[in-house]
Amino acid sequence: MSKQGSLLAMNAVTIKDVASAAGVSVATASRVLSGHPATSPDSRAKVESAAKELGFMPNAQARSLRSTKTDSIALLISDVRNPYFSDLAHAVEQHARAAGLMTFIGNANEDAAQQDDFLATMLSRRVDGLVIVPQGLNEESNQPSEMMNRVLSSGIPTIFVDRALPSVQVPAITANSAQALDEAVATLQSLGHQNIAFVGGPKHASTALERYSAFETALANNGLHADEALHFVGDFQPASGALAAKWLLENPAKPSAIIVADAPMAIGALRVWRELGVRVGSDLSVITFDEVDAMLIHDPPIATIGHDLSQMGKMAVQALREVMAGQKPEPEELISKFTLRPSVASAKATQVMEGKVRP
Amino acid sequence: MSKQGSLLAMNAVTIKDVASAAGVSVATASRVLSGHPATSPDSRAKVESAAKELGFMPNAQARSLRSTKTDSIALLISDVRNPYFSDLAHAVEQHARAAGLMTFIGNANEDAAQQDDFLATMLSRRVDGLVIVPQGLNEESNQPSEMMNRVLSSGIPTIFVDRALPSVQVPAITANSAQALDEAVATLQSLGHQNIAFVGGPKHASTALERYSAFETALANNGLHADEALHFVGDFQPASGALAAKWLLENPAKPSAIIVADAPMAIGALRVWRELGVRVGSDLSVITFDEVDAMLIHDPPIATIGHDLSQMGKMAVQALREVMAGQKPEPEELISKFTLRPSVASAKATQVMEGKVRP
């Protein structure tokens, strides 16, 4: 009912104020407020009401300075604006929160310097654990960055998610797309496609390697032959997808189907094809990784290879908590899922272009 | 070259260790490490090399416990997975980082309880400022939540972004869509559309109110009359967009054009229309708020009313820093931008359905 009059009333109410208001010692107040068992119902009542009355907010810095735990973890992803990662971030955050952990989301922006910057900040803040989508090894040295090494040798519980770093012994939650690509290739092949192009990611990303190698295996499994001339190496960004789209149209092998390794590249490519009048689904069959909105509302809808990001986030938090508890979790693989949509079914063996679209 | 042998080497190197390794007092070490002017070149050299040698990472808790500043701000958004907000988050983060501030991104999940939870955590962590997309007033009491009131009376620098709260005196960076909607309506009208439907957002969001009222004004400006029967009240989520899509098809007024107040609803709607065979761009003209990928790759591309989120983020951080510096910034409005795309141009006055699609 009463109004707090002071304008510049900085919230300076400490546990000391609560204690004296409740007529007990700070020790007792602390015990009550942090749920310590050794407290009498009487003091519990007094302290709790005093705390509420005064609007007491414990100072997290002070608390964790003393207790050496912060009840927080950090999640480092490559790009907040990529729906794949924002879905992952959301999942990690939800599961962490359920475990009483606050999540700091950091954005590497596909940039090693920003990655290191964020890691340094998190180390300073003494987070209790780290979930990292690693940006890959240094181009020249072929080693993890200095900051990453510091993280790894610091003993702070860490797990990788989505990607892994070769030769780095950290539990990783990754996806296995072998089965999904097998299905995808088999589907395309059964529709008569012989020349299937692949737009892959940068070689520093383990996901890019895994996807391409699974693709090669899938070709072999289906009696098709891999052809480097049908492999475009992109960088997981829309601009490289646009380049890939043109590359495809000019490809002498005239591929009639294409598999794209992530949604941003697919978006870049789809835009180009639409502008050039290539009808996806009839002129060209397209399958892409990442089941995002844009693929679902496309007409016809694009067939996708998707991941249960919610599950991936859950597994990541779970694994991290095991590490935090001193256990050593096994690396786990999530099975990617292929979802067939009309776009593929309607693409029966049409050779791309047939002279009509090619410039 | 040398390998750190200890497996459980928890990073316990403090400023004390640095000081003794450098042969100076902790005070001197602290001064060097935090760039205090009163330091000799000699001790600077010694301390810096010692710190590097030992891999010293200052403990952020201890530092800010003493200095009462955390060099961090919190950003509370409605939904990380909505590209609109993840773009905004990215912009805020980039500008804050440029100002030496770490950004904690929190997700209200369009839920007042999660909003309050996050705010409490941030208050505990003593962030130096808050950028908030407010979730609206309590349905019943018509008041801000208790936690929000606590934030407002705490004196901690706060600004609102995207949305505002009526009668709450906090500087807000919002968007003004009057001009964009004027253009949009004029364009539709010049194409012959008379019955333009509007799919709006929930009334607790100030953006929903602003957009609808600007739409009404735009109708009037263009000599059209507003009609409540053409107004669908959604909740900014895909599911309500799907409902709106069906509502449109069954609407007795047979609207031939529709404006949707956000991208998630538009996505829900577009999916339904595609499934029902409604050809957007010829059977129906669609304009939507939020310039996201899905609208750009749609065939035909969807006309949008977009915002420069990067600019909005910049203005938000700027305004926040002014408040932190003790100034009182004026509320600012960003002008929304209408981008015409073929989807509208190709929609010439076709009455939706014409019997053929209606169930």
Added chain:
DNA sequence: TTGTAAGCGTTATCAT
């Protein structure tokens, strides 16, 4: 320029 020491708000230890 440097060192000594107090103090930030908690929790943990040790008596009682």
Added chain:
DNA sequence: ATGATAACGCTTACAA
């Protein structure tokens, strides 16, 4: 069950 007090790692008067 409770209270006094040390301690967490750092910054900052205050002295020297």
